[in-house]
Every structure is written in C-alpha cells, then in structure tokens.
Amino acid sequence: MSHTTSDVRTDLLLRVDDLQVLYGGRQVSSLPSLSIAPGEVVAIVGESGSGKSTALMAILGLLNGTSAQVRGSIDAFGTQVVGSSERQMRSLRGSEMTLIMQSPQASLNPTMRLRTLIHRALRRHGIDKSEAASRIQDAMTAVRLDEKILDRYAHEVSGGQAQRFAIALSVCLGARLIAADEPTSALDATVQLEVLTLIHRLAQERSTAWLVVAHDLAMVSMIADHVVVMRNGEVLEAGSTRTVLGEPQHEYTRTLLDAVPTLPGEGVEHV
Numbered sequence: 485m486s487h488t489t490s491d492v493r494t495d496l497l498l499r500v501d502d503l504q505v506l507y508g509g510r511q512v513s514s515l516p517s518l519s520i521a522p523g524e525v526v527a528i529v530g531e532s533g534s535g536k537s538t539a540l541m542a543i544l545g546l547l548n549g550t551s552a553q554v555r556g557s558i559d560a561f562g563t564q565v566v567g568s569s570e571r572q573m574r575s576l577r578g579s580e581m582t583l584i585m586q587s588p589q590a591s592l593n594p595t596m597r598l599r600t601l602i603h604r605a606l607r608r609h610g611i612d613k614s615e616a617a618s619r620i621q622d623a624m625t626a627v628r629l630d631e632k633i634l635d636r637y638a639h640e641v642s643g644g645q646a647q648r649f650a651i652a653l654s655v656c657l658g659a660r661l662i663a664a665d666e667p668t669s670a671l672d673a674t675v676q677l678e679v680l681t682l683i684h685r686l687a688q689e690r691s692t693a694w695l696v697v698a699h700d701l702a703m704v705s706m707i708a709d710h711v712v713v714m715r716n717g718e719v720l721e722a723g724s725t726r727t728v729l730g731e732p733q734h735e736y737t738r739t740l741l742d743a744v745p746t747l748p749g750e751g752v753e754h755v
C-alpha cells in the first residue's frame with residue numbers, strides 16, 4: 485500500500501498523498517500515503533475521535549465546501565478530489581465510488597419500496613430500464629438477496645438485509661470502490677459475519693475495492709489486506725494486515741489488539 489513517488493502504479497483506483505484535514509486550524513485527521521487497487525480491502529482503525537471518518541469523508545469529497553480545511557492530494561479515478569466541485573464529485577460518487585453507512589436503514593427513504601429506490605438511483609446515473617433490470621438481478625444475486633425483498637420498505641427488512649441492499653445498490657451502480665463507515669457495528673454478531681463474508685467475496689470475485697473504517701480489529705483481520713492505525717488525527721502505523729496486526733510496532737496497536745476478545749468463528753479466511 486505504501487509507495488514512493490517513483491513507484492508508479494497505473495492500476496490504482498485511489499491514491500492519497502499528504503492528506504490533512506483541519507477544523508479551525510486544528511488537525512483532526514491525516515493520511516500521509518494510501519492507495520487502493522481493484523480487489524483490495526483497506527481498513528482504517530483507531531479509537532473514537534481518531535479521525536477515521538473524517539479521512540473517509542475527505543476522500544469522498546464530502547468535506548469540499550464545508551468548514552473543513554482539506555490539504556494534500558486525493559486522486560480518485562483520475563479526478564483530484566481536493567478542490568473539486570460538488571458537481572464533479574457527484575458524478576464520481578454513486579458510480580465509481582459509493583458510501584455505505586453504519587445503519588443503511590436510517591439513510592434509505594422510508595416512503596419508497598426498495599425497488600423504487602434502486603430504480604431511481606440507476607435512473608439518476610443514466611441507466612435505462614432494460615439495463616436496470618439485468619443489473620438489479622445481477623446485484624441481488626451477488627449479495628444473495630431474494631428479489632422479492634425489493635417489494636418491501638426499508639423498515640420492513642432486517643439490519644443485515646438493509647446492509648446487503650445498500651451493497652447491492654453500489655454493485656448495481658457499478659461502483660469499483662466502496663467506502664464503508666463501520667458497516668457492521670449496528671449488526672449482531674452472526675449478521676456481522678455474513679456482511680464481512682460478503683465484503684470479502686465481492687473483493688475476491690468482482691475485484692471490488694473497499695475502504696473500511698472500523699474500530700473492531702477482529703473484523704479487520706478477517707477482511708483487510710492493508711490496515712492503517714490512527715490516533716489523535718495521526719497515522720501511527722500502516723502496512724499489510726498480517727504485518728501490522730501480527731507484529732505491531734506501536735504500543736497503541738498492541739493495546740487495540742489486546743482489546744479484541746476472540747475472533748468470531750469461521751466463514752471468512754483469515755488474511
């Protein structure tokens with residue numbers, strides 16, 4: 485994941501250099517270097533307030549035009565996110581890269597059936613009806629959800645189903661990078677494992693890249709290829725998950741690891 489400026493990789497979907505986010509002159513998040521290629525899962529971990537979500541929001545361009553001061557370079561799909569207009573970012577978000585929230589039910593419009601939501605999203609991105617039907621079928625198969633569920637409203641599905649639906653929506657739109665902010669925190673343990681398995685499978689089978697914010701290292705060890713450990717707005721260590729979690733260099737990472745109870749059962753291969 486780390487690189488030097490001479491190390492040019494043409495397959496990268498995302499490349500971040502010297503990112504800093506400040507509010508009122510105070511640095512709340514920074515990422516010196518991060519890159520993601522197709523099929524890679526990168527996790528940003530750290531305790532509450534360490535700056536994980538802020539980094540994710542900056543990468544998605546969601547801090548552009550806010551009181552946040554964003555410095556550095558974020559190249560997403562060849563577009564420079566820092567300083568981009570909301571119009572430019574909108575065409576990128578929802579097609580090339582999407583965001584999955586902790587609780588998708590809260591962000592899904594409660595007055596519409598899931599089928600309407602998915603059709604509207606596809607229409608907004610210029611996908612016609614016949615193409616939409618085949619994309620929906622493909623995405624629902626990918627996330628292992630029965631298409632019948634599309635006749636329901638968001639409040640009529642479980643948290644796990646809603647999260648799968650949110651992922652299906654991203655798949656439908658053709659997202660090559662899915663950013664996810666604590667995608668399993670609101671789910672119970674068995675369902676968490678199902679969603680992690682799904683993330684892992686989409687990365688493996690469809691080369692979907694993932695940037696996942698998490699505080700749960702058990703989850704990270706199951707799905708992530710690379711991990712970035714943050715504290716107080718700074719990166720403490722970063723590298724392959726095997727190295728960072730297997731031989732943590734920083735006392736803080738060891739503390740986070742000590743806080744992991746036991747890894748939940750099988751279902752996903754450990755990286």
Ligand SMILES: Nc1ncnc2c1ncn2[C@@H]1O[C@H](COP(=O)(O)OP(=O)(O)OP(=O)(O)O)[C@@H](O)[C@H]1O
Pocket residue numbers: 507512513530531532533534535536537538539699
């Ligand atoms: N709009 C804002 N204005 C001022 N400070 C902010 C703003 N948004 C976030 N912060 C600050 O930035 C810091 C990092 O917050 P962030 O939400 O990125 O942390 P986090 O690691 O994702 O935590 P959590 O796991 O609790 O979501 C915090 O100190 C927070 O108070």
